[in-house]
Amino acid sequence: MSLRVESLSHTFKSPASEPRTVLAIESWALAEGDQLLLRGVSGSGKTTLFNILAGLLRPTTGAVYYDSRSLYALPEEARDRFRARQIGYVFQTHQLIGALTALDNVIMPMAFARILPPSAWRRRGLELLAQVGLADFAKYPPRKLSTGQRLRVAIARALVNDPRLLLADEPTAALDEVSGASVMDLLQETCQANNAILIVASHDPALMSRFSAVIDLRGGMLVEPEAVTT
């Protein structure tokens, strides 16, 4: 699956303040299997771009295409189903559901994607938890897991439907160097194996060497990085 963005902009409107345009991308495309590091300071529009790419936030102008399909031309329910089946999203704050166990959190996207039958959900969920090193923590609620473990549950959840696009927002922010490297290995290897697009939003300089494609988001616009430090 390829990704293409055209004339994309997003403006936040608030009755209390002037409209604020946080994103303005003329044209941008990624091919199947591409892996991209998206850099940008806090407030540069990374999360807004991710939300738009995930079909969660309708852009003010422009369009997002997956292959030839315009994401926002789809009815909302079809867009929800598309997101469940094709997009994995690792949130910066993990966003696990406290009332569910680690395994149930991982199973949830399968229930909405309906790719596998319900009888296969548990096996697949356990498989993913084992893949992120949490086989023994399946029954744990998120509150009993460490920050790193919660992140790995969030990664397992994002990968469980073999998405064609994986969005990871600051995945290493709360981890030490070794754990961060391990998480990045997992994300990159899985996407490579699935030939999926991987976009990692991070300002962690340690990640620069891992990506052949790096792009900066500055003032809502995508620009080539001025300097690459490794």
Added chain:
Amino acid sequence: MMYDLALSWRNLRARPIQSVIPVIVVALAIALSITVLALGDGAREGIIEASDPFGVLVVGPKGDGQQLVLNTILLQGLPLGTIPYDIYETLADDPRVRLAVPLAKGDNVAGAPVIGTNAAFFELRTAIDAPPAFRLADGEIFDEDFEAVLGSRAADALNLGLGGTFRVGHGFEQGLEDDIHANVYTVVGILESSGTPYDTAVYTTVETVWRVHAPMAGETNPFAVDTGGAADRLTSILVQPVGFAEQNQLWQEFYAGTEAQAAFPGQELGALFDLLRQAEQILGVVGYLVFGIAALTVFLSIYGATLSREREIAIVRSLGGSRLHVFRIVIFEALIITLAGSILGRAIGYGAAAGIASVYSAQSSIPIPIRYLGELEAVLWLLPVGVAIAAGLIPAALAYSVDVVEKLTPA
């Protein structure tokens, strides 16, 4: 759909106190309705069953027809007074009457009423082709004065068997030793259970009742006899006319007369049922109020829970859950609460009704069968579903309209 249901269940389990309280309130609302309805139904059914063998006319002194019927058929309250025995003789010889049964009350054995009657009593039937309603389990029907036949419950309560002897006390309730008559009765028969208040009674001849009270002649004794015995009296007479027309003729004759009245048990009990129905209606209003409170409790629980987990709803949406999914999850939560309350309420309601019925039956001797409410049950299943939808609608709409991006953005 099943996944949404499972998710609702897990959400409820994650906040046990908030979930259990509305379940209890719904259970109490259902329990109250079921207890009232089941007891009302049981009382009606019990009274109908208990009055079944006693024919279509009760003849007794002029006065409150309902009191006459309740005392004669259900052994409740006091007799209105007495009527001359010759009314019975006239009725017994009347070709319009299939069966006439004399009843003379006035004594008790340790609280069990003593009823003076004759062999006709043991011919009472619920229908012409039905077996007698009062059948001997053991022994025989009394033949001589001071021989007695015991109802099944009376035999148990008095702990008497065939050949056993006892003395009777004056009046309708167990009183002082001074009230006990000197005559000794002998048990000659014990009846099978009839499922009527008459199971608690002791039967003897009418003449026995008169003889027991003979020494009291001249006093204020309902059965006081003069020396010639012409003033022999009864408390009431059960009459089974041969047909509908004869029944109406007899009623009109008594209505026009001055000595006695004839009352239709069906009509008098119907008036009693009307009173019962009015009481049910009043309690029904209370039931609706309790249901309103239950709906409000469910609403507050679900609404509070929905408000406090908007972020989690946004997560569900971000993972591909549609607006319809989150709407359904909230409605299912309300449904699970109300249906759990309904099931619990049924257990409490039928249990309480059975308990109250058992205590009241033991006290009053009127059977109160607690039955499944049938058609009303359907309403009592649908009502909680309505409560769930009404209480869950606003919280579900709130979940439906959660702004996913806003709720997922760290504060």
